[in-house]
Amino acid sequence: MPFLSRTQLIKLFQSSKFIPESIKGQNYIADYALCRKIGNCAKGSEQYKCILEIGPGFGAFTDFLFPLSEKVCVVEKDPKSSQYLMDYYKSRIPTQVINSREIQYLGYVPLKTQLTIVEDDFFSLPTPDAELIISNIPFTHVFEFILKLTESWNSRRALLILQKEVMDHILARPNQSGYTILSVICGFFFDSQILLEIPSKSFYPKPKVSSLLIELLPNKNLNLELISKEERKNFLVFLKTVMQFKEKHLQNTFLLIQAQNPLFFENFPHFKDALRELNLNRSVLREMTPAAIFHLMQKSRKKMNDLRANCEPIGS
Structure with a gap:
């Protein structure tokens, strides 16, 4: 051999x-x-x-x-x-x-x-x-x-x-x-x-x-086949930006991204609305589960009605 x-x-x-x-x-x-x-x-x-x-x-x-x-x-x-x-x-x-x-x-x-x-x-x-x-x-x-x-x-x-x-x-x-x-x-x-x-x-x-x-x-707890390659890639892109500020309150994370990387919002235009709707403004990423962060990413890309219509439940 x-x-x-x-x-x-x-x-x-x-x-x-x-x-x-x-x-x-x-x-x-x-x-x-x-x-x-x-x-x-x-x-x-x-x-x-x-x-x-x-x-x-x-x-x-x-x-x-x-x-x-x-x-x-x-x-x-x-x-x-x-x-x-x-x-x-x-x-x-x-x-x-x-x-x-x-x-x-x-x-x-x-x-x-x-x-x-x-x-x-x-x-x-x-x-x-x-x-x-x-x-x-x-x-x-x-x-x-x-x-x-x-x-x-x-x-x-x-x-x-x-x-x-x-x-x-x-x-x-x-x-x-x-x-x-x-x-x-x-x-x-x-x-x-x-x-x-x-x-x-x-x-x-x-x-x-x-x-x-x-x-x-x-x-x-997750049917990976239901998550497209595009959606997986979106999650990785999302994480590379937001996890830089994992110790910050998410409302401050929004402001920091807005100042440092405004192109982020071309892919995730509803990020600010998602924070409000999920009551996450005072939350920090280091306290959130991976499933909760993925859900935030989904809502940041789609309006609430689109999300409910198009997304399967995600296991925690």
Whole structure:
């Protein structure tokens, strides 16, 4: 299998004159027992039609995915890593390599063989349809990754390796110090749980902090299919502005946005009316549940009568 031990990784990096940088999140799994545990966590009640692995590096646990799925798609932007995977797999299983030009022409990632290797930046691609998403996310891209995942979500579950401090934000609830945009997004759209604690010694180079393997599932109190991609995107745009002022009374938040970002009201023209109708002028966002903030976003876009006619009830 393509798994590389710590010693093998060091030799590979030396021969290619590549110096991985922890500060950029370039930490590679070098723990075979951990890879086996992740493979066990990835097992579903039945075989997946497709698994999407984002940032496989040198394929530490890619081999564990093939018994679980009809097809595996890996997205890797580093040419050394993707070339390593190509060289290893092309003589073993049906493999295709897709370039960004073909994807741009088609508008999607074609999954024709057992393994599809895409050498490109995940953030520049349409997200391939996959029932399971798995990724060891560089900490520098966690927020951007969660946003893209939320906007394009069409999966049964996701398994993500994150730094522990990121999970603290994901699990934070109203009135807790770590309550951020990430808390609201994950609290509204997903149910999350910790599956494994991962010591820093499992990686090379060794990061300064420990990590977690977490699972994201669609919120069981929310029918995510009823929320269009456009509506999800609207919520993310809304949060990026209003959560800057999460400690302020919302009537003051309105005034601050009016002064600093008047274009906000082109997308959310009824924000001020929504505050009045929901009696939220003296409320602060850090005290509000994700569902309440989403409802405020909806009312900020639509008049009350339109909202009642067009929106399904949202679970809290």
